[in-house]
Amino acid sequence: xxxxxxxxxxxxxxxxxxxxxxxxxxxxxxxxxxxxxxxxxxxxxxxxxxxxxxxxxxxxxxxxxxxxxxxxxxxxxxxxxxxxxxxxxxxxxxxxxxxxxxxxxxxxxxxxxxxxxxxxxxxxxxxxxxxxxxxxxxxxxxxxxxxxxxxxxxxxxxxxxxxxxxxxxxxxxxxxxxxxxxxxxxxxxxxxxxxxxxxxxxxxxxxxxxxxxxxxxxxxxxxxxxxxxxxxxxxxxxxxxxxxxxxxxxxxxxxxxxxxxxxxxxxxxxxxxxxxxxxxxxxxxxxxxxxxxxxxxxxxxxxxxxxxxxxxxxxxxxxxxxxxxxxxxxxxxxxxxxxxxxxxx
Numbered sequence: 001x002x003x004x005x006x007x008x009x010x011x012x013x014x015x016x017x018x019x020x021x022x023x024x025x026x027x028x029x030x031x032x033x034x035x036x037x038x039x040x041x042x043x044x045x046x047x048x049x050x051x052x053x054x055x056x057x058x059x060x061x062x063x064x065x066x067x068x069x070x071x072x073x074x075x076x077x078x079x080x081x082x083x084x085x086x087x088x089x090x091x092x093x094x095x096x097x098x099x100x101x102x103x104x105x106x107x108x109x110x111x112x113x114x115x116x117x118x119x120x121x122x123x124x125x126x127x128x129x130x131x132x133x134x135x136x137x138x139x140x141x142x143x144x145x146x147x148x149x150x151x152x153x154x155x156x157x158x159x160x161x162x163x164x165x166x167x168x169x170x171x172x173x174x175x176x177x178x179x180x181x182x183x184x185x186x187x188x189x190x191x192x193x194x195x196x197x198x199x200x201x202x203x204x205x206x207x208x209x210x211x212x213x214x215x216x217x218x219x220x221x222x223x224x225x226x227x228x229x230x231x232x233x234x235x236x237x238x239x240x241x242x243x244x245x246x247x248x249x250x251x252x253x254x255x256x257x258x259x260x261x262x263x264x265x266x267x268x269x270x271x272x273x274x275x276x277x278x279x280x281x282x283x284x285x286x287x288x289x290x291x292x293x294x295x296x297x298x299x300x301x302x303x304x305x306x307x308x309x310x311x312x313x314x315x316x317x318x319x320x321x322x323x324x325x326x327x328x329x330x331x332x333x334x335x336x337x338x339x340x341x342x343x344x345x
Contacts, residue, residue, distance in 0.1 A: 004052055004083060006030045009114045011085070017262075020100030022090070027114050028083035029053065029076040032060050033068030039121050043073045046111065046129045046136040049249050050241050053077055056133075058321025065334040071125070076111045078132065080248035084110075087184075087244035096244055097184025102252050104139040105261055111136070112144055121147075126338060127277075128152040130319035131289075132249065135160075135256045138298075141275040142258045149342025151275070152334055154282035154310065155319035157290045158298050159268045160256040164289050167205055168254045174198040175243050184244055191243055198246070199233040206233075208286035208315035216313065220322060272301040277343040279305035280333055284318035284326075304343050308333055 006028045014025035030053045035041065043066060045056055053075040060066045066073055077083040079102050087099035094100060115121045124147055127140040134156020141151045157164075178194030180186055207216070212225070222228035237246075259268030281299050283292040292309050299307045310318045310329050318326040 004054055006053060006083060009118050011110055011113060014110060016100050016106050017103045018101055022085055022094060025085040027076050027110055029074060029114060032073040033071050035072040035119060040123060040125065041071045042121050042124045043071045044111065044115065044124055044127045045073055045075050046133045047078050047081060048129065048131040048133045049253055050246060052081060052083055058327065059331065065331050065338060074115065076114055078107055078249060079110060080245055082242055082245045087248055088242040099244065099248055102248065103260065104135050104252060104256050105143060107136055108139040108143050124148050126150045126152060128334060130154055131156050132253050138258050141277045142261050142271045145274060145276040148277045149344050150278045150337055152280040152282065152337055154330055155284050155287055155290055155316050157294055158258045158272060160254055161294055165254050167289065168250055170201045171198055172247065172250055174201045181243065195237050195243065196234050199237040200229060203229055203233045205288045206316050208288065208313050210286060210313035211315055214313065269301045272298055275302050278337065278340055280308055280337040281305055282308050282310055282330065282333055284310040284315055286313055287316045289316050
């Protein structure tokens with residue numbers, strides 16, 4: 001089990017977009033670097049599906065764009081990821097499978113409280129993130145257009161496509177079909193068979209067909225396809241990933257749509273058009289979850305956005321930090337975006 005070091009921010013009684021109140025809610029977060037005197041060097045970098053703050057560190061470091069000697073980088077853990085308030089650590093009426101549904105709007109509203117109340121920040125130089133982190137990035141720009149100067153969502157989307165929802169139904173079915181799941185009331189008897197099945201469903205989507213054809217998994221140290229499925233995929237989801245947490249985050253992902261932000265009445269195009277931030281939208285060329293054409297559509301409805309596709313065959317995991325070529329591409333793009341005026345200038 002991985003150990004994590006982090007701080008917590010008290011959200012108090014946090015009422016979700018759908019009306020449930022999580023009492024004593026909190027965000028787990030960590031920071032890198034130092035906030036400067038005028039609080040102008042802030043970067044917010046949310047986590048992704050099942051990820052924790054340490055899983056974002058591949059894009060942070062001296063000499064990189066997200067350099068902690070230059071920027072104050074805040075990495076908030078999503079509600080539901082097991083570190084922030086989640087089904088696995090909530091007691092009382094909303095414990096376990098009774099945990100309420102959370103939207104991207106909820107996630108970002110909690111993060112906004114952290115940024116403004118804990119640190120007194122009024123401007124954010126950049127919000128960026130991978131996968132569900134990209135969804136939160138879009139949501140930041142729609143929910144709080146007056147403080148977000150730039151956004152760089154990569155390998156993610158502003159609205160979850162129907163095809164993506166179908167994929168997630170497969171993920172959900174894999175874990176809930178295990179008899180040990182017991183409708184979420186499994187206690188300490190984790191549905192291991194279901195988690196292993198979930199991992200193998202994921203394996204066919206996280207990387208592209210060409211990735212497997214070229215046996216790129218060998219570059220990650222795996223000696224065979226089965227070794228990759230067991231060591232990389234099953235190993236990941238068996239490392240302290242509670243199924244109830246996974247299903248909570250899955251619901252958030254499946255229902256992602258910036259058009260559901262209060263005031264837009266489900267109009268995704270209007271929500272995208274409201275974004276003031278300068279944007280660099282970076283889909284991966286062979287991403288099976290978030291294909292580039294979906295992000296081209298989003299860019300077409302934004303006033304100040306550049307479409308820049310991550311080339312190559314690593315698919316969705318171009319944004320995971322596993323491939324140095326893709327990491328360099330993303331890092332360079334972030335540098336170019338930060339060198340440009342923000343959308344609020």
